[in-house]
Amino acid sequence: MTKLTLFDLDHTLLPLDSDYEWGQFMSRIGAVDPVEFKRRNAEFYEQYQAGTLDPVAYLEFAFGTLAQFPRAQLDAWHRQFMDEVIRPALKPSALDLVRRHRDAGDLVAIVTATNRFVTAPIAAEFGVEHLIAAEPEVDDAGNITGAFRGTPPYGAGKVVNLNKWLAARGQSLDGFDRSTFYSDSQNDIPLLQAVTHPVATNPNALLDAHAKARGWPILNLFND
Numbered sequence: 001m002t003k004l005t006l007f008d009l010d011h012t013l014l015p016l017d018s019d020y021e022w023g024q025f026m027s028r029i030g031a032v033d034p035v036e037f038k039r040r041n042a043e044f045y046e047q048y049q050a051g052t053l054d055p056v057a058y059l060e061f062a063f064g065t066l067a068q069f070p071r072a073q074l075d076a077w078h079r080q081f082m083d084e085v086i087r088p089a090l091k092p093s094a095l096d097l098v099r100r101h102r103d104a105g106d107l108v109a110i111v112t113a114t115n116r117f118v119t120a121p122i123a124a125e126f127g128v129e130h131l132i133a134a135e136p137e138v139d140d141a142g143n144i145t146g147a148f149r150g151t152p153p154y155g156a157g158k159v160v161n162l163n164k165w166l167a168a169r170g171q172s173l174d175g176f177d178r179s180t181f182y183s184d185s186q187n188d189i190p191l192l193q194a195v196t197h198p199v200a201t202n203p204n205a206l207l208d209a210h211a212k213a214r215g216w217p218i219l220n221l222f223n224d
Contacts, residue, residue, distance in 0.1 A: 004176040005101040006162070006191070007128070008183035009112040009119060012201045013094045015222050018086065018122060019062070019114040020045045025081050032065060048113075049204070051187055055113065055134075055152035062115055063136050067146035074117065074144070082121055090125065093221045097182075098126045111162060111181075111191065113154040117144065132161050156190040182219070186210060 010017040023041035027034040040061060047053040066074060101108050109130035110123045116133040123131045134154075137147040153161040166172055173179055179195040181188070186206035192198035200211035200218045211218055 002177040003101075003104065003106040004173070004179040004195075005106040005108045006179070006181040006195065007098065007108070007110050008181075008185065008188055008201075009110050009122065010114060011184040011204075012182055013098065013110070013126060013221075014086070014089060014122070015091060015202075016085075016089055017045065017048075017114075018118050021085050022081060022118050023065075025085055026065070026077070029077065029080075031069070031077065037065070048187070051206070053154065053187075055154040055157065056148075059115065059134055059148045059152055060146075062134075063144060063148055064146045066115075066117060066136065066144040071138075071142045071144065078117070078121060082125070086122055086125065091222055095126065097221065098128060101180075102127060106180075107176075109162075109165070111153060111158050113152065113158070113187075115148075130165075132158070132165050155187055158188060158191045159194050162191065162194075183207070192216070 007013050010019065020041060023037060026032045027037050044053060044058045044061065098108065108128055109132055110119070110128050111132040112119050114133060116131065116135055119133050120131055132153055134152055135149045137145045137149050139145055151157045151160045163173065173194060178197060180197040180199060181191050181195045182199045182201040183192055184202045184207065185204055189210060198216050200207050200216050202220055202222055203211055203218060208218065
C-alpha cells in the first residue's frame with residue numbers, strides 16, 4: 001500500500017458542519033436549553049470559520065454537554081440525527097470520490113476536528129474504516145465523562161494526530177509514494193502542506209486564495 005488519502009469531513013465530504021448541526025439537533029429536540037445552547041454553538045462555529053477557535057474550550061463545551069446523558073440515550077438520538085440530518089445531505093459526488101480511492105487500494109482515513117461520537121457513524125456511512133477525531137474520555141460503561149484525551153485534531157494538531165496514528169501502525173507520512181488530503185478550510189493548511197498532494201475542496205475564501213497562490217488543485221464537489 002503506497003498511497004494515503006485523507007479527508008476532512010465538514011464542508012469537504014459533507015455540505016454542512018456535523019458538529020454545528022448536532023448542536024442544532026440537540027436544541028431542536030429539547031435535550032438542551034435552546035436559547036443558550038444555540039448562542040454558544042453559534043459563537044464557536046463563527047470562531048472556527050474565522051480560524052480563532054480555542055479547541056480545548058470548545059471540546060470542554062461539547063463533551064460536557066454529551067456527559068449529561070447516558071450513552072444509550074445519546075446513541076438513540078444519534079440514529080435519529082443520521083436519519084434526519086446526515087443521510088439527506090449526502091452527495092453522490094462525495095461518496096463516489098471516497099469510493100474511488102478505496103477501490104484503488106489507498107489507505108483512507110477521515111481526519112476531523114469534530115469528536116468521534118458525532119463522526120464515527122458518518123465515517124461508516126462513507127465506508128471509511130479509519131477515523132482520526134477528537135476523542136472523548138469514556139468510563140467503563142461507555143458513558144462520556146466530559147473530559148477529552150490527547151491533542152485536539154485542529155490546525156497543526158491534525159498533523160500531530162495523523163503522525164501518532166501512522167506510528168501506531170508502524171508507518172510514517174514520508175513512507176507513502178503519494179499522500180493526498182482534501183479539505184475546505186484554511187484551518188487545515190498545516191496538514192495540506194504536509195502531504196504530497198493537497199486538494200482544496202469546496203474551499204472557503206481564505207483557502208481558495210492560498211491554494212491559487214500555490215498552484216494547488218481546487219475541487220468543487222457540491223456544484224450542481
